[in-house]
Amino acid sequence: EIGCGKGQFAREIAKRNPDKNFLAVEKSSNVIVDAAQMAIDEGIPNLRFARGEAEYLDCFIPEKSVECIYLNFSCPYPKNTYARHRLTYRAFLEIYRRILVDKGEIYQKTDNMHFFEFSLEEFSAANYGLKNISLDLHNSDFEGNIVTEYEKKFSDIGMPIYRLEAFVK
Numbered sequence: 001e002i003g004c005g006k007g008q009f010a011r012e013i014a015k016r017n018p019d020k021n022f023l024a025v026e027k028s029s030n031v032i033v034d035a036a037q038m039a040i041d042e043g044i045p046n047l048r049f050a051r052g053e054a055e056y057l058d059c060f061i062p063e064k065s066v067e068c069i070y071l072n073f074s075c076p077y078p079k080n081t082y083a084r085h086r087l088t089y090r091a092f093l094e095i096y097r098r099i100l101v102d103k104g105e106i107y108q109k110t111d112n113m114h115f116f117e118f119s120l121e122e123f124s125a126a127n128y129g130l131k132n133i134s135l136d137l138h139n140s141d142f143e144g145n146i147v148t149e150y151e152k153k154f155s156d157i158g159m160p161i162y163r164l165e166a167f168v169k
């Protein structure tokens, strides 16, 4: 997961999938320390944390070594002048392509319709395939959703949750 915040999602998915390894990346030292401490307290051997920025993922993660990437409620950076900071901006999608295995996948969730529209455009422009797009995840037939910290905040105030799956073609 990139931008794991306090790591609630990462801890839960790692617990549900003990046979897979997970890496939670976060640029903010404050929150990643809390996230890592909770994972240590709960004893989750298949989850590791890296304090770092998505911009440099391919400097510390080997090429074609990642099966899937989770982008949960990434900062939407609403001002157009900040579009290049959005984690689905095309330059990030090229970085992800380098670390993903062939046919690797990216799963994005957001409450922000404009960011979601932007992401669909960026994935298409970067030649990713798209599937299983939902404009209202919580009222869809999607099973096994892990509600993240921000997802709970937004759905509690009635915001629909958008979700997509992108894959390397």
Ligand SMILES: C[S@@+](CC[C@H](N)C(=O)[O-])C[C@H]1O[C@@H](n2cnc3c(N)ncnc32)[C@H](O)[C@@H]1O
Pocket (backbone or CB within 6 Å): 002, 003, 004, 005, 006, 009, 025, 026, 027, 028, 031, 052, 053, 054, 055, 072, 073, 074, 075, 148, 149, 150, 151
């Ligand atoms: C809105 S929070 C979402 C946290 C969590 N994924 C959730 O769904 O509850 C977004 C997180 O992404 C982190 N972030 C933003 N840009 C980043 C970047 N370029 N690299 C790594 N983390 C980033 C922020 O520090 C923040 O903790």
